[in-house]
Every structure is written in structure tokens, then in C-alpha cells.
Amino acid sequence: MEKIDDYKQTINQFLFSEFIVFISQVAVFFLVAVFMSGFLENETRLLAFAEQKINDNTKKELGLTFLSFFLVLGFFSAIKQAIDNKRLEYFINRILWDIAKTIYTFGAGITGSVYAMALYIHLNPDESIQVHKIVIVTTLAGLVTFLYGCGWSWLFKRKTHILSKSNERIDASYENEKAKE
Template sequence: MTEQSAKKDTDEVVMVRKKSRFEFFAGEVLIYLAQIKVFFWVAFLISGSLNDEDRLVEFLSTRFNDNSLSELGYIILGTIITFGTILAIQKAAPETVWFDEVADEILTSISKTIYFFGSSVTGSILAVSLFIYLNPDNEAPKPEFWLSLSIVFGIGSFLYGCLISYAFSHKKYVAKPSS
């Protein structure tokens, strides 16, 4: 192997500044809020700027149905099974830097799945809340109910996803607090 070909096979070393815990948390919050905003705007635009109840209901039926609650449980169970499988393979396999990096990326990406599901539900519920506020209906639950539901669901999904993200990335990307 010549020196020229050896240089082609070697990547440059990249220095990554570790974030403080606050920077990590703030970044995760902004990522999650951006995803919520995307799904809110999708519901807003599909429903003709929240003017077409039928189109809003049709959109929401793709997000929520009789299986939504069990789907949430399955997502949580699926993440736990995936964690266990990846960690078991990582323990059983011979130590390789490559597989350890791939396993870390897989485990870290699971938080993004939680964010995706949580933000789609939260953004959609926020659209419902605003729709009911703009179009009062005595039969529908008050907008405050939907707003509260979106906040509770949104915070719960964020915390689950953020804790997963932190658990599998803090050693690599988050600086230890100075004593």
C-alpha cells in the first residue's frame, strides 16, 4: 500500500464540542417543538386553515383510531425490546468500534421515533383545540380540554424520548458538569 492510497483510506479527525446538559436539553426541546409545529401546520393546511371540519376529522382519523392507545403501548414495548436486542448483541459480539458506534446510533435514533409519534399526536390535538376555539360547539369538549390533553401527551412523549436520547448519547455528546 502506498502512502497516497493510505491517505485515501484515512478520514480526517473531527473534533466535536460536548454540550452542557442545558444545551442538550434545550436542543432536544427545540427539535421536538419543531416537529409539533410541522404536524400542527399539516392539520391546519389540510383542513383549509381550520375551516373545514370534515377534512380535519378525516385527517385526525388517520392519526387517532381505536388502536391508538394500544399502539402507544406497543411503541413503548417495541423500544424496550429493541434496546434489549441491541444491547444483547453488543454484549455477545466481539468488541468492535464499528458495531458499538452503530448500536449507539440505533439506540439514539429510537428517541426520534418517540418524538415523531408524540409530535404528530400533540400537533394534531393542538389543531383540534384551536379549531374548537374558533368554531365553538356546545357538544364538543372545550378547547381547554384539548389544550390540556396535548400538553400532557406532549410532555410525556418528550420526556420519554429525551431520557432515551440522553441515556444513549450523554457519554459521547454531553460534557460532565464541572465540580
């Protein structure tokens, strides 16, 4: 098992690293949409890709994904309780940490797809569609997704991955003392 204490982050480092993870996923889905549509040359393929990410089942799939996460967590927790195995706690924590990544994946899939469609519309203007409004709404929706995912991640990583204010002061004092030597 990795020694997490060596990798603890300040809250700003944590927020930045979570943001980079989310933005990179948006970029991946955007690029996949661009590639799948023949570099935005084929509207039909672009729409088909976007419909895979955004459809009537999207909310249902997200809800069922969370339900499945909690069922798996319950199963592992029951086993841990029954056999009193401390090692299972590590796996339970890993599953909890992955929930934020799942939130990011769903949100990034939608955000990246819509950004690709917005770029397509910008390159092939349609007077009836205001691209800037699509971009603004998509950015706000992406931000909300990021906040939900980041909040979830913080909730389960705050004790193990994020420095508390008292730890930051102690670490700073230690570093200052070390520098004086």
C-alpha cells in the same frame, strides 16, 4: 465518523436542543393538519387526519415499534459480538439515539393534531366543548411525551454528547487561560 467531542453540550444546551426538536415536530404535525383540512375549513378532513394519529391502534403501534427497535438492536448486537466488529457499535448507538425521535414523533403527531382540532373549535365555537381544557390536557400530555423522549435521549447520549460537571470546569478553566494569552 463525526468527532462528537467537538459538539458536546451542557445539560441546559442538551435540554434546549431536545425541546426545539420536539416543538418543531409538533409544529409540523399541526401545520399538516391545518393544510390537510383546507386551512381548518373542512372538519371531516381534519378529523380524518387526527384519527390517523389517534386511534385504537396508537398504543399498539408504539409498543410494536419499540419491540421492533429492540429486535433490530439485538440483531446488530449479536452480529457485533459474533464477528467482534467495533464499527457496528456506531450503528447500534445511532439506533438507540433514534428511539427518542420515535417517541417525539408519536407524541408530536397526537399533540399537533389535537392543537389543530382545538384551534378549529375555537374558530367554530361549540358551547359544549371547553377548548382551554383540551389545550391544557394536550400540553400536559405533550410535556410527558417530551420528558420520556428526552430521558431516553439523555440515557444514551449522556456519555458521548453531554458535558459532565468536571468537564465543564476543565473547559471553563481552559477557555479562561486561552483568553488571558
